[in-house]
Amino acid sequence: MWRRHEHIDDQTLSLYLDGQLDEATRSRVEAHIQSCAACRESLETLQQTVHLVRHVPRVVPPRAFTLSEADVKRPRQAATSWGWTRWASALVAALLVLTVGLDVFLNTWAPQGAPPPAVETALVEKAAIKETAALQAHAEQAPTPMMKSLSVPPPGQLETSSLTATPMPTPAPSPTPVPTPPTEEHELPPVQPAPLPHQWPWYRWLEIILAAALATLIVLSRRRAR
Amino acid sequence: MSSQEHAAEAAWLQAAKKGDLAAFNRLVLMYQEQVYNVAYRLLGDPDEAADATQETFLKAYERLHQHRGGAFRAWLLRIATNTCYDILRKRQRESTKSLSDVLSAQDAAEDHALFWQSPGDSPEDLALRREVHRAVQEGLLHLPPEYRVAVVLSDIEGLSYEEIAHVLGIPLGTVKSRLSRGRAMLRDYLRTHHGELLPRSYRLKGAPTGERDLPRQDREGQS
Numbered sequence: 414m415w416r417r418h419e420h421i422d423d424q425t426l427s428l429y430l431d432g433q434l435d436e437a438t439r440s441r442v443e444a445h446i447q448s449c450a451a452c453r454e455s456l457e458t459l460q461q462t463v464h465l466v467r468h469v470p471r472v473v474p475p476r477a478f479t480l481s482e483a484d485v486k487r488p489r490q491a492a493t494s495w496g497w498t499r500w501a502s503a504l505v506a507a508l509l510v511l512t513v514g515l516d517v518f519l520n521t522w523a524p525q526g527a528p529p530p531a532v533e534t535a536l537v538e539k540a541a542i543k544e545t546a547a548l549q550a551h552a553e554q555a556p557t558p559m560m561k562s563l564s565v566p567p568p569g570q571l572e573t574s575s576l577t578a579t580p581m582p583t584p585a586p587s588p589t590p591v592p593t594p595p596t597e598e599h600e601l602p603p604v605q606p607a608p609l610p611h612q613w614p615w616y617r618w619l620e621i622i623l624a625a626a627l628a629t630l631i632v633l634s635r636r637r638a639r
Numbered sequence: 640m641s642s643q644e645h646a647a648e649a650a651w652l653q654a655a656k657k658g659d660l661a662a663f664n665r666l667v668l669m670y671q672e673q674v675y676n677v678a679y680r681l682l683g684d685p686d687e688a689a690d691a692t693q694e695t696f697l698k699a700y701e702r703l704h705q706h707r708g709g710a711f712r713a714w715l716l717r718i719a720t721n722t723c724y725d726i727l728r729k730r731q732r733e734s735t736k737s738l739s740d741v742l743s744a745q746d747a748a749e750d751h752a753l754f755w756q757s758p759g760d761s762p763e764d765l766a767l768r769r770e771v772h773r774a775v776q777e778g779l780l781h782l783p784p785e786y787r788v789a790v791v792l793s794d795i796e797g798l799s800y801e802e803i804a805h806v807l808g809i810p811l812g813t814v815k816s817r818l819s820r821g822r823a824m825l826r827d828y829l830r831t832h833h834g835e836l837l838p839r840s841y842r843l844k845g846a847p848t849g850e851r852d853l854p855r856q857d858r859e860g861q862s
Contacts, residue, residue: 427819462826479664
């Protein structure tokens with residue numbers, strides 16, 4: 414194992430000192446150190462080092478570390494409120510992911526070939542279509558729950574209402590409207606697009622609000638954690 | 640630990656889990672010396688070691704419900720070492736304390752007689768002990784924390800490899816390599832800075848036959 418010019422590595426020496434080597438290795442170590450002065454010195458100094466560390470005096474604790482009722486009350490409360498903010502953060506983060514997903518989904522599936530600004534008008538158009546469809550359905554028959562979820566308020570309205578909600582640290586999760594598959598919309602009669610000013614779609618605002626809420630929650634929980 | 644002590648520990652632990660603070664405090668009294676010593680050797684600062692010890696027991700009380708059987712000592716020391724790591728990380732991040740600050744704080748702390756738990760020492764013994772203690776503590780503080788903790792748990796606290804693996808949550812092989820690396824680095828430090836403490840060339844009188852458990856016996860055996 415260790416020939417004339419080879420030396421025993423420190424790990425083997427350390428294991429040897431702890432009696433952790435198997436019989437065969439142990440014998441080889443012992444045979445080698447008889448003939449190798451360098452390894453003998455390594456082992457002796459290592460042994461002495463371990464010896465010194467083992468004989469370092471114990472330090473006496475400066476006081477008793479027993480806990481009082483007051484000690485254990487405070488941290489427990491902190492722990493629960495931390496738990497609450499953590500759950501809220503997780504919920505908001507999940508909503509944010511959903512909204513971003515919706516954003517990406519809608520933008521990826523928007524009619525191809527239209528220049529970027531037109532994408533937004535197309536989306537507004539979709540919303541308007543949905544609304545008309547819902548109104549028509551309402552007029553013709555009792556609204557099914559599916560149809561009800563489709564009747565989204567016009568984008569403009571939602572934007573302003575979400576805007577007023579911005580300063581709230583935890584926004585109530587606004588009902589995320591179910592996006593209708595594009596195939597359904599093609600069957601609907603074409604309606605004139607509602608002329609709206611160039612604005613962000615509602616979900617873009619929701620993203621910002623959710624991101625802000627998430628940041629607030631993270632700051633809040635960090636402050637409470639310690 | 641005797642089986643009697645073991646039974647007492649189990650009983651206190653069970654009562655503490657049901658919210659009995661007095662029972663938990665029995666465990667605190669049982670382990671505070673060890674937790675404080677680990678913290679002191681890892682941090683090198685008596686005040687920080689006291690803070691770490693206090694925090695360890697607070698965390699342990701809060702997380703008692705997470706303790707699912709197994710050795711309480713290893714579980715407690717795991718909290719203790721993690722608490723010390725946090726303090727070391729914070730120290731590094733804020734660079735509030737350099738190693739030399741710690742070492743000079745330690746010099747001041749050493750002047751308090753409460754450090755020494757060895758009755759019947761002659762003044763010469765005391766002086767030698769101080770020198771050895773200072774050299775070893777300096778050397779330990781020069782080690783990377785993950786090596787330092789292995790050396791402290793093995794050679795100061797006398798934990799087995801398995802127990803160290805449990806405390807640190809690392810495989811047995813990693814314990815072996817960190818411990819041997821730490822010891823070797825400590826030896827190199829002592830050789831460079833405190834050469835007088837290490838033997839230059841004394842002849843090994845044969846191999847240490849029949850001393851398989853040399854390290855554990857060594858604690859009491861030589862001095």
